[in-house]
Amino acid sequence: MPKPNHKNKIAIIGAGISGLSAAAYLTQAGNEVHVFEKHHQPGGRARQFKTDNGFTFDMGPSWYWMPDIMDNFFSDFGHKTSDYFELVSLNPQFEMIFSDMKIDVPESFEEMKSLFESLEKGAGQKLEEFMKSAEFKYEVGMKDFVQKPCHSWLEFVSPKIAQSALKLDLLSNFRSYVGKYFKHPKLRTLMEFPVIFLGASPKNIPALYSLMNFGGYKKGTFYPMGGFYQLILGMQKVAENQGVTFHFNQNVEKINTEKDKVKSLLINGETHNFDAVVASSDYHHTETLLNQNERNYTEDYWKKRTFAPSCLIYYLGLNKRIPNLKHHTLFFENDLDEHIDAIYGEKKWPENPLFYVCCPSKTDPQVAPEGSENLFLLMPLAIGLNDEEETREKYLKDMLIRLEKHTGQADLADHIVYKRSFCVSDFIKDYNAYGGNAYGLANTLKQTAVLKPKIKNKKIKNLYYTGQLTVPGPGVPPSIISGKIVAKELINLKNA
Known part of the structure; x- marks a missing residue:
């Protein structure tokens, strides 16, 4: 990418995947880049946490697909993915459970x-x-x-x-x-x-x-040893090697503008001046940090969008091994369309849900103590639902019963030594996610390409947006690409 004529001081709000990507590319082009993240670690939805009793949980993404997109990111900075983590190809890629049979999807085409x-x-x-x-x-x-x-x-x-x-x-x-x-x-x-x-x-x-x-x-379907978070740590290292400065536990409270430009950000009560800002935070939330007349979109606009699902996630540590379970398992014994209608049509908790189980301890001994199992359960949901503890637990019971039936194991609940749930209200609290969405905006025809929320603020010249609510869309590879697109735009603007 071309170098700017003079160094610009650029702020990036949020250290999610698109923010990490944008930071690395903008610094490579000669800018001074500061990333402000409200959590104590990078990654956004792809964070990781460790428990006192020896479990390591990836909080969000667990499917390592489109490996060439990750490879391209690292090669843009003279590196390979293997410089940062070891990728294992899964065989089978995943297992799909139906009411009357199961299908293992093999690695070999x-x-x-x-x-x-x-x-x-x-x-x-x-x-x-x-x-x-x-x-x-x-x-x-x-x-x-x-x-x-x-x-x-x-x-x-x-x-x-x-x-x-x-x-x-x-x-x-x-x-x-x-x-x-x-x-x-x-x-x-x-x-x-x-x-x-x-x-x-x-x-x-x-x-x-x-x-x-x-x-x-x-x-193919891959897994980075040590967990999906290894991708985040690799991207952070690339950004830091370029010269990016990360500021953690820093919450951006207001975007201050003058005429048609961002002048500064109010962060943890202090004002910091910048030449440009890239928001990798939730698009809707970012706009609430602006005066109403400076926003690209109204509340009504967001209400009319079709959002990708939210989800109920359970992070479970079990003090026993579970035979007959693969790394990725999809429980599709119930009707797909009925569950989809609960998400997008009726917008209610599903009566007969489908769900997904990731068991990384099948591949990676680092993520659970010896003789134990690490389970990540995920059930897609409509956004905006009430998700009180009682409802979450009801669905956990349902998922465990089906898991027991599939694996031939009884009383799995008795072997849970760590349990944490994450749902709609947690997505709102942790990520300021509109409606508690987990994946961004739906990629429907009416919300594709030019019809997605714009990456540039229409009224403020030096404010840009990146991430899953803008182009190209939801998912890890698109978020990496989103950061690169926005960096290129900003570099072109500065060189104009």
């Missing part, structure tokens, strides 16, 4: 084709075709599409994108698209699973996002 063929004649070949098309979408989508700042649709007017437009399947929905390839209901569910966390029913997600199947199933 050839084995995956055999698995599909065993469930539906011709599905092996169909999977090959699906992935070829998904690879094309991945190449254009992740290398071209998602790198745009999305100020205007004109950014997408290029011969490459024009030629690709039809093949990108932007206007067909994901469910119908999957249905063209596979008839078996279990295979359809398996292919639809990755888009659930994009924040809408597969009926409302563009078929473009089959690129996620390629980025996950075909490229």
Whole structure:
């Protein structure tokens, strides 16, 4: 990236993934960058905590997909991911539990084709075709599409994108698209699973996002030894090596402006001057730090957005090993559409939920004491729900019963030696998350690209936004890319 003519003092609000990414790129370009984080550690939703009795829990992301995006970040600074952590490829990638069978998704693509063929004649070949098309979408989508700042649709007017437009399947929905390839209901569910966390029913997600199947199933599912937090620590080291200064336990209380520019930030009661500000904090929350007439969007605007889910998470430490459990397990014994409707339609607690279990101690002995198991349980939910303790516990019981049935283990609750829950109100408290959202804005067609909240404040020249509520969208790889996009914009502005 080009060096600016003079050093600018830039503040970044929040040390989440997009903030870490933006900080590293902005400092690489010669700016003086300060990151202010209200917690005592970096990572945002991807924080980690350790318990007194020897468990280490990643608090959020646990699926290491699209490894090339992480590789690209480190290589931009002359490093490799392996300089910071050891990646292990999971086999099986994950297990999916249905009411009448279970499916192990193998690491090898050839084995995956055999698995599909065993469930539906011709599905092996169909999977090959699906992935070829998904690879094309991945190449254009992740290398071209998602790198745009999305100020205007004109950014997408290029011969490459024009030629690709039809093949990108932007206007067909994901469910119908999957249905063209596979008839078996279990295979359809398996292919639809990755888009659930994009924040809408597969009926409302563009078929473009089959690129996620390629980025996950075909490229593989990985795990960084020591936990997902190793990625955060690696990104922090890269940023610090560039010269970024981190300030922890620092809460930004107000963005002070003069004419059409940010002049300073009020942080823990003190005023600090800056030449520009990048907000990696929750977009809606950031705007409440401005005067009403300086905000990009009204309260009404946010109320009308479709948000990706919130979730109920349980961090459990058990003093026994659990046989018959894989690193990642999806419990899909109940109806997918019914749970999706509870999230996006009726916006209520689901009656027959689906949920996900991560057991990193199957792969990593560092995250639990010997003879113990580390469990992370996650159930997607609508935003804005009441999540009192009694309700959380009711769902924990349900999840444990189903876990016992699957593993053949009884009385798992009696072996819990550490328990902590995290839900809607915790997302609000810890991350100022609008409605307690966990994943950002849904990637529906009406909220894609230029139709997402803008990365630049329309009234204040030197205020930018990054992260999962703006472009390119929710997830770890998009957040890394979001930080790079915003850094590039700010560098271009300073060089203009």
